[in-house]
Amino acid sequence: MGDPVFNGGLDLGVLGIVAVKALIGFTFVMVGVIFMIWFERKIIADMQSRVGPDRAGKWGLLQTLADGIKLIFKEDLSPDRSDRLVYRLAPYLSVAPAFLTFTIVPIGGVFRGDDDGTLRVLGNDTFLQVADPPVGVLFLLAMSAVAVYGIMLAGWSSGSKYPLLGSVRASASMVSYEAALGLSVVAVVLLSGSLSTHEIVSSQAGSVLDWNIVRTGFVPFVVFLIAATAELNRPPFDLVEAEQEIVGGFHTEYSSIRFGMFFLAEFMNTITMSAIMVTLFLGGPDGPAPIGPPLLWSFFWFTIKLLAFLFLFVWLRAALPRFRYDQLMDLGWKQLIPLSLGWLLLLGAIQIGRDEGWNVVVVVLVGFGIAVVAAGGLLGAIRVADRRRDAFAEPLPNESAELTDAGVR
Amino acid sequence: MVDTIVFVLAALVILSGALGVILARNPVHSALMLIMTLFGVAVVFVAQEAHFLAAVQVIVYAGAIVVLFLFVIMLLGVDQADSIETEPIGGQRPAAGVVALASVGLLVLLAVRAVQVSSGARSTSSALDGEGTNLEKLARVLFTDYLFAFEATSALLVIAVVGAVVLARKPAAEDVQDRKGVGALGRTRSGSGR
């Protein structure tokens, strides 16, 4: 358990490796963000038949850097009704979890054959991930719990209406999707038998069929993808900063580099979530190595998978219109959570049935039977709630002015 | 050495957070201080090698329960100042005084006993037995020896949900005939974040 670099106790070499790994992780995320913002703007521009950024550097590659430098030179305002202390604290609460979550992602390493993903550096074995804490993927949930505070407090402390509305929207929807996120991760843990991200990647080594996306039967992956999009507040779930409704949402009052921090955290989280998805469902850096050193191939595969998810997020943004708030909450609570809970129990039942020698067909049929009953109960409850609401809302008088004045809705 | 430093730092965080909770004037600041305290406790858990508990501490307490607190604060209005002259529950103040005195007495007693009894030796109660990681050992105990407590938790959760619904129950339909735009469960129109 844990990174083998610590097995021999702490000495200067170990500390050096830790520091270098943390720096590499830090740089990876920073460079990734700079690239991601450019990538997103370019792809969106292409999808909308525009050119996109093309002035700063070759193909506009330095655009993000230029924007960042510009932001540093902008005046930093804090509204006079704001709660100064919390207003200044909020950017830290947003950025720190974004960096920290990335530490548990293995970005390379050979897991096939006799290799267990370790690399020998200066006489120490080490994993190619910044940290492998015993809590493993639970660290992801803990960090997304903290990230909620960054947004919630940013909005609340601004002392202004739009940020407040944005942050209350955000905190309710983020905690909702955190539940769906947690449930779909349990399915991965169920198959890998460990919380450690390293072990999770190890258990997926081999062919594509060994990846968790296949072994968990796609449903947890889809739930995770949707929940992650909502957790990131990315379109089509970006009600937190729905420009047409609440200006900039929770960061409306932020300006200068403080605003930049929120912007950065958002894209960092996108990269981190994509990396987590690669780790949990797509085998991490696992992939064939036809020629040359397998280690380099592992970096290649990790990057390719990461890019695929980044592109997917951009594509979702370009293709889908924004959800309405009630649709967002309904999707999270009434569909994703029951679905992933049921699927998880079914996966567990199938595995235990295999161990105990039960007939798989019977297990699946019984599982589906229970699922149908549960879905019936849920649908019934939704209908009861709808009926109560209808009874509660008094019918409008049948007046013509009604229809003509404010319009028929 | 490292253990001591970690413990002292965590204790400082816990205590200053706890003091902040009761001393902060703004309820949102109090909630923030509470989060700080919970993080300090999580660090202490990590120092005791109780990794899963540390994660639970952050995920459930900091991630869910304090969010609930914050929603309740926002539900009631942050700047609502209550007059301290009126007592919502009769006899609350003398009762609080008695409880506070008793607590202080207990603490003093405990401190005195601790000075007498503690020898600086390590605790004799051992860690959980068995193979595997901390989480596996915990799980083995939880789902066998403490099965009843585990299942009772589900009953507790059901009670919590029913309690929440009853507390937030919408007024009967006829009571609100005159209030326009009242949503489910008595939701009012003002500032619902939409």
Add this chain to the structure above:
Amino acid sequence: MDDYLPLVVMFVLAVGFVLLSIASSKLLAPSRPTSAKDAPYESGIVPTRDNPERFPVTFYLVAMIFIVFDIEIIFLYPWAVIYRELGAFGLVEMLVFSVAVFVAFVYLISNGALDWGPLRRSRRLDGTLDGNRTSSSTIRRIPSRTQVEGEAAPPAAREEGASREAVAAGAAVGSTSEASTSTEVPV
């Protein structure tokens, strides 16, 4: 505990980065605050009303049910690590637990605790619009003065009502003369 060392290093790096950026901005950026700049942003309109101080109880209910599910999820993790060891016994255990939580969930939903949608109001449309969809039926009808007079003031809810959608919805409603439609109350 050593396993957490990289996390501490990363945390220090992250905080240092934010600190450095904000500090450099403080040094390099101008600071000429005016009362207009420091006023809450209201899209250029001078704020007239205070922030809403109190929030709907539904948020409280969401946080409450989130706690319930969070605890369920937290119990699922230890189970997921050793469920093969526990076998059928563990499965039944977890099923019983999940059923209890699920029943609570269904109870919550049936009480409308997770309803966020607009209130639905039924309204008869007979005789107010003709059923033929024409090029003009998608256009908002302006009532004559006499029609409006004598009507009570429209409910406050509609005043903020998005008359924007009216144009779009008009087409759909206009084609069903004898139907009740649902409308939303902006909350």
